[in-house]
Amino acid sequence: MQDISKILLAFVQLFLQYVWVANLFFIIVIIMIEKKNPLYTILWIFLLTLVPYVGFFIYLFFGLTFKKKRVANKIYKIKKLRSRKDVSKSDNKELKRWKGLITYLEMSTDNHISSNNDIQVYFTGEEFFPELKKEIANAKKIINMEYFIFQFDGIGKEIADLLIKKANEGVEVNLIIDGVNLANFKLKRYFKNTGVNLYLFFRTYIPLFNVRINYRDHRKVTIIDNRVAFVGGMNIGDEYLGKGKIGYWRDTSVKIYGDIVSSFEKEFYFSLSIVKNKYLRDEKISNEISLKYEEEDNVYMQVISSGPNYEFPAIRDNYIKLIQEARKSVFIQTPYFVPDDLLLDTLKSAVLSGIDVKIMIPNKADHPFIYWINQYYVAELLRLGANIYRYENGFIHSKTILVDEEVVSVGTCNFDYRSFYLNFEINLNIYNKDVANSFKIQYYKDIAISKKLTFNDFKRRSIFTKVKESVCRLLSPIF
Numbered sequence: 001m002q003d004i005s006k007i008l009l010a011f012v013q014l015f016l017q018y019v020w021v022a023n024l025f026f027i028i029v030i031i032m033i034e035k036k037n038p039l040y041t042i043l044w045i046f047l048l049t050l051v052p053y054v055g056f057f058i059y060l061f062f063g064l065t066f067k068k069k070r071v072a073n074k075i076y077k078i079k080k081l082r083s084r085k086d087v088s089k090s091d092n093k094e095l096k097r098w099k100g101l102i103t104y105l106e107m108s109t110d111n112h113i114s115s116n117n118d119i120q121v122y123f124t125g126e127e128f129f130p131e132l133k134k135e136i137a138n139a140k141k142i143i144n145m146e147y148f149i150f151q152f153d154g155i156g157k158e159i160a161d162l163l164i165k166k167a168n169e170g171v172e173v174n175l176i177i178d179g180v181n182l183a184n185f186k187l188k189r190y191f192k193n194t195g196v197n198l199y200l201f202f203r204t205y206i207p208l209f210n211v212r213i214n215y216r217d218h219r220k221v222t223i224i225d226n227r228v229a230f231v232g233g234m235n236i237g238d239e240y241l242g243k244g245k246i247g248y249w250r251d252t253s254v255k256i257y258g259d260i261v262s263s264f265e266k267e268f269y270f271s272l273s274i275v276k277n278k279y280l281r282d283e284k285i286s287n288e289i290s291l292k293y294e295e296e297d298n299v300y301m302q303v304i305s306s307g308p309n310y311e312f313p314a315i316r317d318n319y320i321k322l323i324q325e326a327r328k329s330v331f332i333q334t335p336y337f338v339p340d341d342l343l344l345d346t347l348k349s350a351v352l353s354g355i356d357v358k359i360m361i362p363n364k365a366d367h368p369f370i371y372w373i374n375q376y377y378v379a380e381l382l383r384l385g386a387n388i389y390r391y392e393n394g395f396i397h398s399k400t401i402l403v404d405e406e407v408v409s410v411g412t413c414n415f416d417y418r419s420f421y422l423n424f425e426i427n428l429n430i431y432n433k434d435v436a437n438s439f440k441i442q443y444y445k446d447i448a449i450s451k452k453l454t455f456n457d458f459k460r461r462s463i464f465t466k467v468k469e470s471v472c473r474l475l476s477p478i479f
Contacts (some may be wrong), residue, residue, distance in 0.1 A: 010412040018050050066081035094406060095300055095431055101321045102302060108312040111303040117258030119299055119435060123442050125240035128253050129155055135224050136162050139171050144223040145269045146176040148216065151237035152186040158234055160190060167195030176271055179203035199275045215308050220414050221264055229256045229264040231428055233397045233412055246364055247396025263303040267426055300431040307424040315413045315427050316420040322403045327410055329356040331402040331443050335384035337361050337374045344380065351384045358403050360446060364389040382455040389450035402439045407431050
């Protein structure tokens with residue numbers, strides 16, 4: 001025992017003596033290889049030089065980024081950048097308006113637009129989970145699930161038991177969960193020898209100790225029999241039923257039928273390729289048309305994926321191009337509003353152009369510092385005349401943008417640096433006025449239980465509050 005203490009003491013002394021060498025190496029990597037945004041470069045250099053010991057660990061866990069030689073990027077390189085459909089030939093006039101956006105998303109993510117689809121929208125966990133359980137129970141061949149959080153609580157255990165039941169019936173069950181969640185250790189034991197294939201995305205062997213903790217699988221997707229898919233903001237957990245500490249939870253998820261399901265299936269196997277560190281070929285993806293619809297009922301949809309290894313921040317660019325094309329209105333719901341400079345400037349330009357910009361953020365925050373970061377950025381837009389609302393009925397976790405009551409983007413991506421550049425995310429663009437109208441109706445229902453903020457209120461903030469907002473904003477890339 002005494003020998004171990006001596007070894008630990010020697011290690012600590014060595015670390016304290018030579019930490020500047022490691023920090024110098026990190027600084028060289030930041031400047032010469034990572035080539036971060038100048039603001040973030042200065043922030044990291046500041047932390048590594050002025051608070052070297054703390055800065056070392058912060059950068060080790062939160063600063064390292066994916067580059068060309070990383071595992072995920074090796075898989076990404078296989079995805080071909082090409083356009084597969086000329087929307088200019090479509091008879092849909094509304095679709096022609098978004099030709100540039102659609103083509104960009106096809107070129108950057110290799111996900112083409114699809115028309116043979118239908119959709120159902122869920123605005124609460126009470127609506128969502130019964131439908132999810134029903135579709136899992138009806139599975140005949142394969143269940144593929146990918147979630148940021150899968151809690152081992154009431155609803156989590158219900159779904160876990162259902163997955164085990166389906167595996168015992170001969171259904172192939174694949175479940176990918178982000179590797180940092182503490183509940184994973186319980187799930188791993190629970191699923192052992194059950195037939196459920198559980199995979200941890202960048203798994204950690206010691207709770208919360210993972211140098212890749214910054215690169216989270218933030219997706220929430222279920223695909224069943226290449227027939228139906230679910231995507232949105234809801235993870236698997238009781239808090240999405242309003243049973244957590246934060247109270248009522250307002251979120252948005254959708255169920256999709258049709259050809260678009262194959263795009264979700266392709267993205268799932270892309271994630272599984274990263275987990276297994278080998279490329280799973282397209283033969284894994286079914287080419288069957290899942291369901292046929294009458295022409296007048298068709299809903300145009302397009303999947304958008306992004307991650308730290310992607311060449312382009314496609315979901316962020318999707319938001320920017322949607323806002324740039326807006327003629328009348330932009331409605332946003334997000335729990336975390338931390339736009340980068342380009343997205344913020346795009347929103348400012350929209351406000352100054354007379355576009356009705358509405359942004360809804362939570363009154364409560366589920367993470368430290370987020371409340372103050374949100375405050376900082378909405379103040380910038382309030383000053384110019386944007387309509388900002390704080391959702392008062394619990395917590396709003398919905399991640400949606402509605403433009404001109406024509407196009408909706410819904411999925412897992414928040415309006416923040418982490419979702420744009422660090423997390424693996426997935427969204428769905430829906431080019432349909434009827435679907436857009438259902439989101440509009442819900443948005444105004446949410447406004448009815450929200451508080452509209454005024455710039456006069458913000459002007460009366462104390463100096464201490466403004467300092468907290470500014471400091472939190474500076475540290476926002478970390479959180």
